[in-house]
Amino acid sequence: MKKQLAILACKAASLVGRWLGKGSSMPGKVALKICPDILARLSLPENVVAVTGSNGKTTTVELLVAALEKNGKTVCWNKEGANQIEGVATMLLRYADLRGRVRCDMVVMESDEQYARHTFAFLKPSLFAVLNLYRDQMTRNGHPEYIYDRIAEAISPEMDLFLNADDPLTACLSSLGRNTTWFGVAEGVLEEEKGVYDDGKYCPCCGGEMEYAYRQFATFGNFACQHCDYERDKPDFEAVSYDEESGNFTVSGRAEATLHTGLKTPYSLYNMLAAFSLAVMLGVDPHGAAQALSSHRLKSGRAQRWNVGGKDIMLLTSKHENSVSYDRSLSLAAKRGGKVLVMVDAISRKYFTGETSWLWDINFNKLNVPEVEHIVLAGQYACDLAERFSFTDIPQEKISLMRDLDRLPELFDDRADQPLTVVTCFSDRDKFIRRLPAEAQREEIA
Amino acid sequence: MSTLRLVHLFPDLLNLYGDYANLLVLQRELTAMGAEVEIVPFTGEEDFDFSETSLVYAGPGTERRIGYALERLEPFREKLSSAREEGVFFLFCGSGAELPAQKIILPNGESIQGLGLAPYNIRRTEKRQTGDCLMVSGLSEKLVVGFLNKSGSMEGVPQPFFRMRLGEGGIIDEKGQPTKTEGYADQSFLATYCIGPLLSKNPWLRKLVASKLFDRAFPGKTPLVVPQDVSETAYQITADSLSRRLGT
Ligand SMILES: [Zn+2]
Numbered sequence: 001m002k003k004q005l006a007i008l009a010c011k012a013a014s015l016v017g018r019w020l021g022k023g024s025s026m027p028g029k030v031a032l033k034i035c036p037d038i039l040a041r042l043s044l045p046e047n048v049v050a051v052t053g054s055n056g057k058t059t060t061v062e063l064l065v066a067a068l069e070k071n072g073k074t075v076c077w078n079k080e081g082a083n084q085i086e087g088v089a090t091m092l093l094r095y096a097d098l099r100g101r102v103r104c105d106m107v108v109m110e111s112d113e114q115y116a117r118h119t120f121a122f123l124k125p126s127l128f129a130v131l132n133l134y135r136d137q138m139t140r141n142g143h144p145e146y147i148y149d150r151i152a153e154a155i156s157p158e159m160d161l162f163l164n165a166d167d168p169l170t171a172c173l174s175s176l177g178r179n180t181t182w183f184g185v186a187e188g189v190l191e192e193e194k195g196v197y198d199d200g201k202y203c204p205c206c207g208g209e210m211e212y213a214y215r216q217f218a219t220f221g222n223f224a225c226q227h228c229d230y231e232r233d234k235p236d237f238e239a240v241s242y243d244e245e246s247g248n249f250t251v252s253g254r255a256e257a258t259l260h261t262g263l264k265t266p267y268s269l270y271n272m273l274a275a276f277s278l279a280v281m282l283g284v285d286p287h288g289a290a291q292a293l294s295s296h297r298l299k300s301g302r303a304q305r306w307n308v309g310g311k312d313i314m315l316l317t318s319k320h321e322n323s324v325s326y327d328r329s330l331s332l333a334a335k336r337g338g339k340v341l342v343m344v345d346a347i348s349r350k351y352f353t354g355e356t357s358w359l360w361d362i363n364f365n366k367l368n369v370p371e372v373e374h375i376v377l378a379g380q381y382a383c384d385l386a387e388r389f390s391f392t393d394i395p396q397e398k399i400s401l402m403r404d405l406d407r408l409p410e411l412f413d414d415r416a417d418q419p420l421t422v423v424t425c426f427s428d429r430d431k432f433i434r435r436l437p438a439e440a441q442r443e444e445i446a
Numbered sequence: 447m448s449t450l451r452l453v454h455l456f457p458d459l460l461n462l463y464g465d466y467a468n469l470l471v472l473q474r475e476l477t478a479m480g481a482e483v484e485i486v487p488f489t490g491e492e493d494f495d496f497s498e499t500s501l502v503y504a505g506p507g508t509e510r511r512i513g514y515a516l517e518r519l520e521p522f523r524e525k526l527s528s529a530r531e532e533g534v535f536f537l538f539c540g541s542g543a544e545l546p547a548q549k550i551i552l553p554n555g556e557s558i559q560g561l562g563l564a565p566y567n568i569r570r571t572e573k574r575q576t577g578d579c580l581m582v583s584g585l586s587e588k589l590v591v592g593f594l595n596k597s598g599s600m601e602g603v604p605q606p607f608f609r610m611r612l613g614e615g616g617i618i619d620e621k622g623q624p625t626k627t628e629g630y631a632d633q634s635f636l637a638t639y640c641i642g643p644l645l646s647k648n649p650w651l652r653k654l655v656a657s658k659l660f661d662r663a664f665p666g667k668t669p670l671v672v673p674q675d676v677s678e679t680a681y682q683i684t685a686d687s688l689s690r691r692l693g694t
Contacts, residue, residue: 207513354688357465359464387646
């Protein structure tokens with residue numbers, strides 16, 4: 001009786017919430033108040049998938065759900081992100097009938113690395129996907145080994161795992177679960193990207209020296225410890241070739257398919273490969289999964305493009321304090337050439353902050369190519385950037401400072417034939433966008 | 447001594463927050479002062495001689511990696527102690543400051559031995575502590591800007607190097623409570639939990655360490671005057687912004 005009441009209350013609250021346009025976890029909160037053990041009383045579908053990792057979990061979940069839904073599966077998932085019990089209750093009860101059956105083919109949820117251990121206490125996934133673990137916003141998240149330990153606490157021995165075979169730290173989790181399905185990228189598919197630091201140099205299991213037969217980027221590659229017997233497992237789903245021109249890549253192993261990715265970056269490759277593999281594991285036909293993924297347009301574009309009187313402007317949004325993503329943006333900026341604007345005005349919402357150490361983890365030397373004619377360093381931290389840039393090989397006469405962002409329009413008045421690439425983060429990008437001239441034409445990125 | 451030798455302990459193992467920059471800015475400063483400077487990585491070479499050295503430096507690593515570094519430094523305990531006695535300068539940043547401790551007490555109560563180059567102990571916790579720092583020292587009226595991101599604290603520091611204006615600091619008392627102090631220093635030794643390129647963020651501290659190294663290597667010689675650079679402005683902006691936060 002209590003259960004029915006709770007479910008009804010949750011559904012009513014959802015309606016009210018939608019009507020008022022607020023509160024994603026409020027309905028669950030209401031239900032939990034009426035029936036505190038409501039989650040234990042629900043009958044769930046066989047497949048409950050949780051996805052986590054330093055990077056790409058939102059994208060991968062979005063892709064996976066698209067692949068599942070376009071192939072006729074009904075999916076209960078958390079569009080708003082639900083790590084707390086209230087959010088999970090809201091998500092599940094939306095699909096529950098009055099007898100407490102969650103009426104969908106599967107549940108897919110994005111899990112925060114830190115919260116997974118708490119979330120899984122009330123909703124244990126049957127399959128737990130960990131995409132990657134590397135330096136990402138360490139002030140907020142802690143270092144990768146710290147995150148590893150938090151994820152390890154979330155895994156129980158009866159859980160099946162889906163892990164990145166190329167990432168030595170993530171792959172270490174394998175011993176904690178039941179069966180592991182591996183995904184990875186084969187040799188030669190991606191060009192190796194060298195960063196400033198190398199977190200792959202030592203084995204995450206024993207601290208011994210690690211050797212790589214080849215590298216993809218960051219710590220990703222075919223690794224083998226020289227001290228213990230830890231080495232890369234052969235992927236069950238492997239991207240075996242990647243065509244830069246068309247953006248097509250082929251997968252082989254447990255399923256064969258060709259997929260297309262609009263964004264030609266290692267991220268999109270790994271994210272799509274993960275989504276594809278998971279969809280196939282959840283019963284979607286490989287051809288159907290590949291088609292759905294190839295035609296899917298991601299909602300959150302990292303790149304935006306404008307035309308201002310013939311001048312080609314591209315804005316690349318990277319996360320601050322994430323050198324791997326930043327390095328990717330710099331590679332693209334170097335390839336485009338012309339003028340590059342690097343903007344660091346705010347660092348994090350939580351702190352003021354004086355923490356600019358991550359600037360030293362970024363390989364700004366990537367901009368040291370003849371095609372890049374000029375570099376403008378802008379924002380409150382322009383001087384910190386300038387200090388960092390003074391330790392690159394980039395000729396100092398190519399660099400200028402612009403601490404006052406109101407001077408940004410100067411960049412639109414100069415040579416129309418010179419492309420401008422803006423590299424900045426989520427918290428600063430609107431400061432650039434709102435200073436674009438009114439005649440700026442937004443362009444689609446193929 | 448004709449060339450100043452700056453030794454970097456395990457640069458690939460202990461490199462979590464861009465701390466290698468501390469050596470780069472020191473090298474540049476000392477070069478501008480008229481010295482020849484080389485940065486030498488130390489990765490456990492058996493015959494390594496620490497006495498022919500001006501500075502021994504280590505940055506932060508993960509908790510596991512601090513453990514690996516200590517294991518690998520074990521055979522060099524004596525050599526490091528005698529270098530310390532000879533007046534070689536030691537600088538430890540971030541969790542690198544755990545290396546010279548007497549011991550590191552883990553959350554489960556077990557403890558591991560430190561290098562014993564400094565009088566304090568380290569107490570590790572499961573919880574991480576992060577935050578901006580604004581500090582003063584007895585050496586200058588200038589403020590020190592920094593950032594903490596750690597899961598250990600120093601205890602039993604006889605004379606803390608910094609007093610906090612903003613932030614908790616990394617030293618706790620017998621009850622485990624923060625003391626609003628941070629870091630340990632003596633004539634030729636400085637250890638602080640502050641992460642990142644501290645000597646780039648604080649040009650005056652860089653100049654202080656540089657002149658200590660210069661004077662020891664070239665007694666009686668006058669260094670060249672180093673012109674101001676952009677790091678001075680960067681420092682002022684951060685120091686001013688953090689100071690403004692004190693008022694609110
Ligand atoms: Zn190993």
